[in-house]
Every structure is written in C-alpha cells, then in structure tokens.
Amino acid sequence: MLKFLPAPVLGVVSGLLFTINTLVFFTMMVPFIILKAIIFNETLRHYLTRVIMFLGAAWIDGNSVIQRLMVTIQWDVQGLENLNKTKSYLVISNHRSWTDIFVLQHIFNHRIPFLKFFLKKELIWVPLLGIAWWALDYPFMKRYNRQFLEKHPELRGKDMITTRKFCAKFKKSPVTVLNFLEGTRFTREKQDNQKSPFHHLLLPRAGGIAIVLGSMGEYLSQILDVTIVYPKNTPPLPFSNFLTGKIRTVAVRVKKIDVPEKFIGKNYETDEGFRRDFQEWINVLWKEKDQTIADVLKAYGADGR
Numbered sequence: 001m002l003k004f005l006p007a008p009v010l011g012v013v014s015g016l017l018f019t020i021n022t023l024v025f026f027t028m029m030v031p032f033i034i035l036k037a038i039i040f041n042e043t044l045r046h047y048l049t050r051v052i053m054f055l056g057a058a059w060i061d062g063n064s065v066i067q068r069l070m071v072t073i074q075w076d077v078q079g080l081e082n083l084n085k086t087k088s089y090l091v092i093s094n095h096r097s098w099t100d101i102f103v104l105q106h107i108f109n110h111r112i113p114f115l116k117f118f119l120k121k122e123l124i125w126v127p128l129l130g131i132a133w134w135a136l137d138y139p140f141m142k143r144y145n146r147q148f149l150e151k152h153p154e155l156r157g158k159d160m161i162t163t164r165k166f167c168a169k170f171k172k173s174p175v176t177v178l179n180f181l182e183g184t185r186f187t188r189e190k191q192d193n194q195k196s197p198f199h200h201l202l203l204p205r206a207g208g209i210a211i212v213l214g215s216m217g218e219y220l221s222q223i224l225d226v227t228i229v230y231p232k233n234t235p236p237l238p239f240s241n242f243l244t245g246k247i248r249t250v251a252v253r254v255k256k257i258d259v260p261e262k263f264i265g266k267n268y269e270t271d272e273g274f275r276r277d278f279q280e281w282i283n284v285l286w287k288e289k290d291q292t293i294a295d296v297l298k299a300y301g302a303d304g305r
Contacts, residue, residue, distance in 0.1 A: 003072055003245065011244035014070045018063060018243075025059035026128045033135040046172060052135050053114045060109045063102065071245035075107075079254030083111045087221035088174050090212055090259075091115065093228060094201055094289060095180040097237035100228050103250055104178065112224075116170075117178035118208065139166040167215035179209050181282070187236045198286060200293040206282045210268035210275070217264035223257040225285060227292045231300035251296045257285075 005013060029052050036048045067073065083089075089112050093104065105115060114136070121140045124130040134140070170177060181204035184190065194203050213220070229251040230237060241247050260281070266274040297303055 003070065007244040007246070010070060011240060014066065014243040017066045017070065021059060021062040021066060022128060025055050025062065026132055029055050029132060029135065033131060036135055049135070049137055050173070052132075056114060056132070056136055057109055060105045064106050064109070067102070067106070071242070071247075073247065074249045076249065076251040077107055077254070078252070079256065080107065080111060082256075083108075083224075084221065085110065085112050086174055088113065088170070088216075088219050089176045089222055089224050090209060090220050091176055091178045091224045091226055092181055092209060092285075093178065093226040094293070095182045095185050096228055096230060096235060097185060097241070098239040099230075099237060099242040099247060099250075100180070102242065103228055103252065104226065107252060107254075108176070113174040113176045115176050115178045117180070137166070137169060164211060164215050167212055171216055171219050177212055179212070181205055181209065181286075185236065198290040200297075201286060201290050204282050204286050206275075206279050207268055209282075210263070210266075210278045213259060213263045214266045214268060214274075217259050217261075220259050223259060225255040225257055225289070227253040227255075227289050227296075229253075229293050229296045231297055231302045249300070251300070253292055253296070 003010070032048050032051050032055075036045050036052070039045055039048070091104070091108075091112075093100065108115060116136065116138050118139045118141050119133060124134060124140050126133075182202040183205050184202065186200070186202055190202055191198075196203050230247055230249065231251055232249045233241060233247055237247070263274070263278060263281075266278075268275055268278065
C-alpha cells in the first residue's frame with residue numbers, strides 16, 4: 001500500500017506504525033499488568049498472564065499486517081507442518097539480526113504457544129516493552145563476563161538458577177521457550193574473534209538449553225531447530241534494513257527433533273559426561289545448520305558475505 005515511498009520515508013512511517021501498534025496493545029495490557037502486580041494468588045496470576053499473552057499474539061498480528069502494508073518480503077519458509085499450539089516446544093535458532101524476532105513471531109504465531117525467550121536483565125528498563133516482557137513471564141537473566149566472575153566467584157551459576165526457576169513455572173501450561181544459542185547477533189568480526197570453525201555461525205552456547213531439557217524435557221513435545229537466512233543481504237543486518245524495505249527475502253528452515261531421552265533430568269553443571277555428550281550433540285546440530293545456510297545461499301546465488 002505504501003511501498004512506493006522512498007526508503008528513508010518508508011522507514012520513518014514503518015517505525016511510527018509499529019510504535020503505534022505497540023502503544024495500543026500495551027495500553028490494553030495495562031489493567032491486567034497492574035492486577036498481576038498486586039495479586040499474589042498464583043492461579044489468578046496465571047490466568048492474567050494468559051490474557052496478556054492473548055493480547056501479545058494480537059500485537060504480533062498487527063505487526064504482520066503493517067509489514068505487508070509497508071514492505072514486500074518474499075517468504076520462503078519450510079517445516080511448519082504438524083505443529084500444535086497446545087503442546088510445548090523448545091525453539092533453537094541462529095541469530096542474524098533483531099529482525100529475527102519479528103520473523104519468528106510472524107511464522108509461529110497461532111501455530112505454537114506464545115514465544116518466550118531469556119532476556120538480559122537490563123532490558124527490563126526498555127520503555128513499555130520491559131514491563132510487558134515481565135508480565136508475559138519472560139525470564140530476565142543477569143549475565144557476567146569471565147573477568148567479573150573471576151573476581152566474584154560466588155555469582156557463578158546464578159543464571160542457571162534463574163533458568164531452573166522459570167522452567168518450573170513453564171510446566172504449568174503449554175509454552176514455547178526460544179533460545180538463540182549464539183548468544184549475540186552474527187557478524188564477521190565476532191566470528192573472527194571467536195575463531196569459530198563454522199562458515200556462517202558463531203560458537204553455540206549449550207548451557208542454557210541443556211538446563212531447559214534437563215529440567216522440563218519430559219514436558220516438551222519437540223525441539224524446533226530453526227535456521228534463518230537473509231539470502232539477499234549480508235551481515236550485519238540492522239533493524240533499519242527491515243523498516244526501510246531493504247530485506248526482500250527471508251528464508252526459514254524448521255527441523256523437528258524429538259527430545260533425546262538421555263538428556264532429560266540430567267544436571268549440566270555437575271554431570272561431566274552429560275555435559276560432554278550434550279556439547280557434542282549441539283556441535284553436530286550446528287554443523288548441519290551451517291550446511292543448511294550454505295545450501296540456502298547457494299540456491300539464491302549468494303555466499304552470505
């Protein structure tokens with residue numbers, strides 16, 4: 001509808017419409033957020049969260065409508081068959097851009113339970129969204145770098161405690177837990193700094209999802225291994241590329257994996273055998289994902305650089 005606008009104008013208008021959509025649905029959430037903040041009955045808080053998630057799904061629908069109005073994207077998505085929004089899933093994905101969040105919400109909305117992902121604790125201060133994420137039961141985690149932990153060893157494992165706490169809460173109703181295993185968006189500079197052996201990926205961090213599988217693996221229907229590729233764009237990919245219509249093609253491959261029974265109920269922190277086996281399993285998945293990205297890029301006549 002407004003795709004004829006010059007890129008800078010398109011970006012401003014798109015950003016404005018997404019902001020208005022967010023404000024509208026956040027305003028609708030406010031009464032339920034306030035009730036959740038002052039009510040301590042867990043049953044009532046659970047139902048309030050479900051109402052807030054319903055509004056969150058409607059917000060995602062609004063974002064999808066705005067995208068269709070503002071920019072033309074060729075969606076090349078495979079693997080969405082036989083999903084069930086009454087079952088729980090663990091979604092693991094590579095991380096190319098902040099646009100990944102929109103992509104995952106767009107393709108999975110109403111197909112599986114509402115996506116929830118682990119956030120840096122500092123993000124709770126993001127205007128509006130921080131409060132909404134809290135109300136939606138997104139886990140907030142305080143992350144420490146290696147140097148800080150060396151000076152404060154008593155803080156080791158705090159993020160693991162947070163993960164286990166939210167896994168216990170997630171058992172109460174169907175949920176989708178999302179984890180970007182790379183922990184940060186892909187860039188060639190980060191890849192070089194890590195000396196990553198993969199051509200299109202950073203090194204995966206296995207600890208978070210190991211605890212999810214160990215703590216609630218029996219409640220998960222499947223693992224959805226998602227590979228996101230922007231074959232006509234090269235990293236880094238700022239979100240402004242999406243707003244201004246510079247992202248023309250989004251390719252997504254979803255692979256369904258049964259939850260390995262040998263990982264259920266295990267402790268990643270104390271069981272060295274489990275930790276070694278799990279890391280090997282993740283590395284195999286990551287090699288396959290790296291090849292999937294290469295295959296998609298080849299099909300589009302690109303190399304991703």
